[in-house]
Amino acid sequence: MTAALFSPRGLWRALTSADRALALLLLLGFAFVGLVPRGGGAKVAIVSVGRSEVARLALTAPGTYPIEGRQGPVVLEVRHGAVRVLESSCAHGICRAMGEKNRAGEILACVPNGVLVRLEGGAADPDAPDSVSR
């Protein structure tokens, strides 16, 4: 009888329904965690309008930054190491509703204005050189 425990079917039978539910829950839970945006706090927000990069904002420098979007200005605010859309000239304001983002990989977008903000855990100083000639 003990040996029967060690076949897949035997194992399955030995599980109570609670066991099965638990195992499933845990598996899903762990898998889900993998979908959370990875990386720790972001350090820089890369702003593009259309396909061109227009600015790199260090999240360590609080302030308001107006960006010229396709339809008008979009004002970004950096504070507490996060960035959000403060004001936007777009009609629906979905971008404003996206709230604050502060983790690497997160995104803010104002589609009508073509403004895209991508967070990266890059160097706090986006101007740090790759190498130095001396």
Place this chain on the structure above:
Amino acid sequence: MNARTVTRLATLVALATVLQIAESLIPKPLPWLRLGLANGVALLALVRWGVAAAVGVTATRVVLGGLLLGTLGGPAFALSVGGSAAAIGLMALSNRWARPPLSILGVSVLGSSAHVVGQLAVLGLLSGTGWAVLPLAPVLGITAVPLGLVTGAVVLAVDRRLAPWDRAW
């Protein structure tokens, strides 16, 4: 403690220590992270002889394993402590309160999952990087569940086999 208890516990400690050492030999892509096989022994102690026995066996095993592997006081040791503590804690609680719906297998799965979470928590805490450890959770956790089932099955089988000899043991 009488001689029987001491012998019994010593055997368990020895078994658990051997498992811990054997486990450290398994090549892992991620160093210092452990599978927690030795927690199976703790589970056996838990279901047969109670929380005190389980905690005692685990604590001794963790220290002994650390000494023998030379990792005492180092990062691997901290992870071992954190993971095992979490595993024992959750297993003890679930064994007491959740055993009717759950079986030993369920408790074992909870133990192995807690082991993963415990290790990650220690890692995140001590390296000062906090949530950055999250990416590791899926891989480790998803393997921990079947591992817990298998370990639990072994414990269940051993428990059944030991039943006739309980008085002698």
Place this chain on the structure above:
Amino acid sequence: MRVLPYFALLASVLGCTDATDRTNGFSRAGNVMGTVAELKALPRSPGVGTRAAAEAALDEAFGVLERVEERTTSYHETSDVSRLQRSETPFVVSDDTDATLRLALEVAAATDGAFDPTMGALMRAWGFPEAPAVPDSARVRAARSRVSADRLRPEGDGAWIVEPATELDLGGIAKGWAVDRAADLLEKRVGPCLVNVGGDLAVRGSKPGGEPWRIGVQDPRDPSRLFVTLRLSGKRAVATSGDYQRYVEVDGVRYHHLLDPRTGWPARGVNSVTVVGPSCAVADAWATAVFVMGPVAGLAALEEQPELEGVVVTVDESGALVQHETPGFAAFRQP
């Protein structure tokens, strides 16, 4: 409990799992040619086996640096250069040495001798690089008489001859040559790359997304600061000659290693020169030459070179940096 192991653990662990690493490149640093070398390579299309291939290429690139050093150094008796110097008859050198010597003579001609590959005697009179000290004028004169690019002649087919009592010093060009060869190799085998040996560097290609490489240039008066950052992509090299690299200070006067071949004494009036061009060897030699020629003549000569741009840095009385640049140099500046 020490924290470092946790960082190392986390780094190793996250390194395994983070597939979205922005630079997705490999680097290597080490000691060669008497200085520190730093190599970075970005694989073109990463996949399984990329790591092994990149590491192998980096190893080989390092080997290239060592090979060039071995052949062109004046400090080993068995190097090409040493044997050439000792030989009384035409001596056939390796391709590295041959190419470097030819390039050296070209720059010497183009700069009217401001760059000179035969400076060995003078460098030794000054004790560079190990034990610099100010020699007396007689010694300088004697050494200077043994310096002239005419004393080195190609005899064809890789053979060269050097007049007796002439000492070659390819330090001002061989490093650049090594950098170029290493960069070529990495570009071919891995992808866009950056090779920096002691401050002479070359880039190939650009970073992901077409982003240019960012190259800082050290402030000649403050090694912790950069006075300019350049944006380079494609086949580009940067070389800097400065009065802060090797020198001896006596009575508050700095005697640095960039000697004027015509006087035998350190060139005055310039603090650093940075040259940008497609070849690091050429940039290296020209940086030295422009330094010797001074801000006016040097810059004029540089402007005549279509493929080279550069900046001459001097310090005025108030201690502020003054930058004199060629017209095309601004295009490389990071705005």
